[in-house]
Amino acid sequence: DVKVTQSSRYLVKRTGEKVFLECVQDMDHENMFWYRQDPGLGLRLIYFSYDVKMKEKGDIPEGYSVSREKKERFSLILESASTNQTSMYLCASTGDRDYEQYFGPGTRLTVT
Amino acid sequence: GQQLNQSPQSMFIQEGEDVSMNCTSSSIFNTWLWYKQEPGEGPVLLIALYKAGELTSNGRLTAQFGITRKDSFLNISASIPSDVGIYFCAKYAGGTSYGKLTFGQGTILTVHP
Numbered sequence: 458d459v460k461v462t463q464s465s466r467y468l469v470k471r472t473g474e475k476v477f478l479e480c481v482q483d484m485d486h487e488n489m490f491w492y493r494q495d496p497g498l499g500l501r502l503i504y505f506s507y508d509v510k511m512k513e514k515g516d517i518p519e520g521y522s523v524s525r526e527k528k529e530r531f532s533l534i535l536e537s538a539s540t541n542q543t544s545m546y547l548c549a550s551t552g553d554r555d556y557e558q559y560f561g562p563g564t565r566l567t568v569t
Numbered sequence: 570g571q572q573l574n575q576s577p578q579s580m581f582i583q584e585g586e587d588v589s590m591n592c593t594s595s596s597i598f599n600t601w602l603w604y605k606q607e608p609g610e611g612p613v614l615l616i617a618l619y620k621a622g623e624l625t626s627n628g629r630l631t632a633q634f635g636i637t638r639k640d641s642f643l644n645i646s647a648s649i650p651s652d653v654g655i656y657f658c659a660k661y662a663g664g665t666s667y668g669k670l671t672f673g674q675g676t677i678l679t680v681h682p
Binding site: 461497507515547549555560562563 | 573575578600602604609610611612613614617657659661663666667668669670671672673674675
């Protein structure tokens, strides 16, 4: 069974703090993704990575950066958290079947 | 911006009823997908559709890839309480897209016992 884990289920941070969200997958997948999920907007892609140290911007990269130093780990960084980044953040990875994304359980981030 | 339009946004139904939701795109893609997100979990792939007109079933779920290649439908027959969740359509470009998907806004399904 593919397992994608995220470091926290719930996180509360203050405006201006630097925030790290960690994602780990255990199936040697090449591609990894970060989404944010907001009511009525579905899942919007922030960044994705197709190999170690390789990354590409998704649809809403502003205010975020990512890091992929090891194949199994993909980190999302909020350099200076703002209240409009309060959201559910989902990490995913894909293997042989590119279109089948395996998701973690999500991190609900609240920025106050 | 969002390229998929999914409807309805939410549905409240009685157990045993059938459910239908759909998704339209402004452009043609080769693969349509339907995912389900249960409360407190990430989405999970339900059905993948690969060619226009294709009809695929997974238990009580049936999905169709529209003839125009710009739309897709998901039907759930005889709903049960565990069908509760958010259903997302998604499209996949294939090729060198590295598995990138575009998701619809989601349909929130509530089933009353």
